[in-house]
Amino acid sequence: MTMLRDPSRKYNPFPQVDLADRQWPSRIITAPPRWLSTDLRDGNQAIVDPMDSAKKRRFFELLVEIGVKEIEVGFPSAGATEFDFIRGLVDSGTIPQDVVVQVLTQSRADLIRTSFDSLDGVHAAVVHMYNAVSPAWRDIVFRMSQQEVRQIAVDGAKIMRDEAAARPRTDWRFQYSPETFSTAELDFSIEVCEAVMDVLQPTAERPIIINLPATVEAATPNIYADQIEYFCRNLPNRDAAIISLHTHNDRGTGVAAAELGLMAGADRVEGCLFGNGERTGNCCLVTVALNLYTQGIDPGLDFSDIDRVIETVEYCNELPVHQRHPYGGELVFTAFSGSHQDAIKKGFAARETQNDEKWRVPYLPIDPADLGRNYEAVIRVNSQSGKGGFAWVLEQDQGLKLPKAMQADFAPHVQRMADDLGRELNAADIWQAFRDAYYVQTTDKHFQLVDYEESRGADGTRLFAGTIEVAGQAQRVSGRGNGLISSVVATLRDAFGVELEVQDYSEHALSKGSDARAAAYLECTGADGRKIWGCGIDEDIATASVRAVLSAANSALRDGDNPA
Ligand SMILES: CC(=O)SCCNC(=O)CCNC(=O)[C@H](O)C(C)(C)COP(=O)(O)OP(=O)(O)OC[C@H]1O[C@@H](n2cnc3c(N)ncnc32)[C@H](O)[C@@H]1OP(=O)(O)O
Numbered sequence: 001m002t003m004l005r006d007p008s009r010k011y012n013p014f015p016q017v018d019l020a021d022r023q024w025p026s027r028i029i030t031a032p033p034r035w036l037s038t039d040l041r042d043g044n045q046a047i048v049d050p051m052d053s054a055k056k057r058r059f060f061e062l063l064v065e066i067g068v069k070e071i072e073v074g075f076p077s078a079g080a081t082e083f084d085f086i087r088g089l090v091d092s093g094t095i096p097q098d099v100v101v102q103v104l105t106q107s108r109a110d111l112i113r114t115s116f117d118s119l120d121g122v123h124a125a126v127v128h129m130y131n132a133v134s135p136a137w138r139d140i141v142f143r144m145s146q147q148e149v150r151q152i153a154v155d156g157a158k159i160m161r162d163e164a165a166a167r168p169r170t171d172w173r174f175q176y177s178p179e180t181f182s183t184a185e186l187d188f189s190i191e192v193c194e195a196v197m198d199v200l201q202p203t204a205e206r207p208i209i210i211n212l213p214a215t216v217e218a219a220t221p222n223i224y225a226d227q228i229e230y231f232c233r234n235l236p237n238r239d240a241a242i243i244s245l246h247t248h249n250d251r252g253t254g255v256a257a258a259e260l261g262l263m264a265g266a267d268r269v270e271g272c273l274f275g276n277g278e279r280t281g282n283c284c285l286v287t288v289a290l291n292l293y294t295q296g297i298d299p300g301l302d303f304s305d306i307d308r309v310i311e312t313v314e315y316c317n318e319l320p321v322h323q324r325h326p327y328g329g330e331l332v333f334t335a336f337s338g339s340h341q342d343a344i345k346k347g348f349a350a351r352e353t354q355n356d357e358k359w360r361v362p363y364l365p366i367d368p369a370d371l372g373r374n375y376e377a378v379i380r381v382n383s384q385s386g387k388g389g390f391a392w393v394l395e396q397d398q399g400l401k402l403p404k405a406m407q408a409d410f411a412p413h414v415q416r417m418a419d420d421l422g423r424e425l426n427a428a429d430i431w432q433a434f435r436d437a438y439y440v441q442t443t444d445k446h447f448q449l450v451d452y453e454e455s456r457g458a459d460g461t462r463l464f465a466g467t468i469e470v471a472g473q474a475q476r477v478s479g480r481g482n483g484l485i486s487s488v489v490a491t492l493r494d495a496f497g498v499e500l501e502v503q504d505y506s507e508h509a510l511s512k513g514s515d516a517r518a519a520a521y522l523e524c525t526g527a528d529g530r531k532i533w534g535c536g537i538d539e540d541i542a543t544a545s546v547r548a549v550l551s552a553a554n555s556a557l558r559d560g561d562n563p564a
């Protein structure tokens with residue numbers, strides 16, 4: 001069996017919705033929807049080993065902490081694990097008063113009653129009933145006519161109504177899902193929902209939740225939006241219904257469908273954290289919420305410590321959050337490639353001079369710090385990286401702010417290391433490459449400063465007098481110049497024949513790295529006019545500059561200049 005040359009023999013294009021005057025494309029979302037987490041139900045029913053009570057409890061507590069106010073806690077009639085967890089949650093009295101728990105049931109009398117049993121006594125609860133309504137399910141699963149399928153819903157609604165009335169300790173609310181809504185005839189879905197509403201008699205003050213699932217995502221998200229707008233416009237007594245979305249991700253557009261569905265008039269979104277759920281998963285609540293956040297809308301869900309959320313979700317689901325998952329994935333704020341690194345580094349630098357809070361860092365749609373992520377992982381270095389990459393890492397890790405021209409000088413050292421190792425370079429690798437390239441904080445070098453003193457002559461010139469180890473042999477040397485740096489340059493020239501001409505010098509205080517307080521950078525030309533860079537790091541800024549000259553001398557020697 002292979003892919004068909006003519007797939008139209010097997011698959012039909014999804015029909016358009018007849019809604020020429022659709023309004024949703026020009027609407028914008030200005031407020032967050034109501035959120036329902038179905039992690040403990042749709043998510044849980046789709047994992048290899050469904051959660052035990054301890055895991056469900058841990059997940060429940062996480063959802064409460066994040067700020068989710070509506071939580072589908074399970075499918076109580078599925079078995080003892082589910083029922084006991086829900087009953088235990090209720091009996092423990094730990095469900096916060098502002099949180100409403102929800103359970104799912106097929107529209108079958110015994111299952112509905114078990115569902116009410118599981119929640120009886122809780123302050124407030126939603127019983128969520130479903131039955132499939134679309135042609136394939138009617139024909140294949142139920143082998144029933146439209147009217148018979150409609151009757152399943154009506155019968156179930158009557159049992160819900162009666163069970164609720166018989167258990168007055170709880171504030172019961174109702175939810176109905178015409179399962180497979182997205183592949184059903186719209187007018188039939190409306191007819192079934194209207195029939196359920198006729199039984200349950202919702203009002204604007206006590207509305208029913210009508211949840212419209214894309215049980216299997218079968219079309220582009222604009223079609224789902226059309227379906228939602230059509231449904232909202234044509235449902236009688238619309239004010240008595242909260243319209244809820246429940247999208248799946250079979251075509252990879254579950255989040256888009258939910259967003260367009262909100263534009264089309266829905267009030268509520270069901271989904272799972274990081275998109276767990278049947279098959280390709282449910283709509284990811286984290287993504288929808290943070291998409292709103294990046295548009296300046298407070299989603300009402302708090303992902304300030306997203307790594308802790310991921311840790312719990314991964315533990316409970318026993319599924320990893322993909323490294324590229326929007327907002328949460330380990331790599332989603334990381335740039336390896338040179339041009340991205342360059343732009344991000346400039347973006348962060350611009351923020352330091354910018355005088356407002358507006359986020360404008362290229363390639364980063366959100367400030368990772370808002371999600372509790374630090375900036376260290378924003379730029380990582382491998383063979384695809386550029387100067388901005390290692391410069392960022394050296395600055396973050398060691399506090400070194402390499403002059404731009406020195407970055408270019410150091411780049412081939414990093415590139416060589418990345419190519420040789422054939423893997424990502426971590427901060428320690430880059431620091432090692434830097435120390436090797438500029439003979440910084442290493443004993444493995446030709447010229448090694450042991451000690452020195454500086455004095456001023458009567459004519460204003462400076463005298464450098466010190467001990468320098470040359471290939472392991474200590475030598476007392478001295479030289480005179482207009483300043484400390486030039487006196488060290490003169491010393492190296494007079495004592496060892498090293499020709500260096502200083503072109504540029506810069507220094508800065510260090511906030512990171514061992515005990516060092518200052519870094520000095522020296523740009524020189526060697527005997528043949530070639531550029532040579534030196535770097536010195538020391539607690540004392542003057543000594544750092546002396547070290548920078550020796551660093552340049554060592555580099556000159558390595559690169560074949562001025563054999564001493
Ligand atoms: C889209 C969704 O995610 S819906 C949620 C799905 N989640 C789950 O199914 C997880 C929990 N489910 C379970 O543990 C089990 O399915 C149970 C305990 C609820 C029921 O188990 P069983 O009694 O063995 O029934 P099963 O699930 O196999 O369903 C088959 C029967 O239910 C009927 N049925 C299916 N859905 C519905 C419904 N919504 N309303 C009424 N009847 C239904 C089918 O037509 C079939 O009937 P048949 O045996 O006469 O052909």
Ligand SMILES: CC(C)C(=O)C(=O)O
Pocket residue numbers: 042104130177179180211213214215216246248
């Ligand atoms: C029960 C319903 C809401 C469901 O999970 C689905 O259709 O995907």
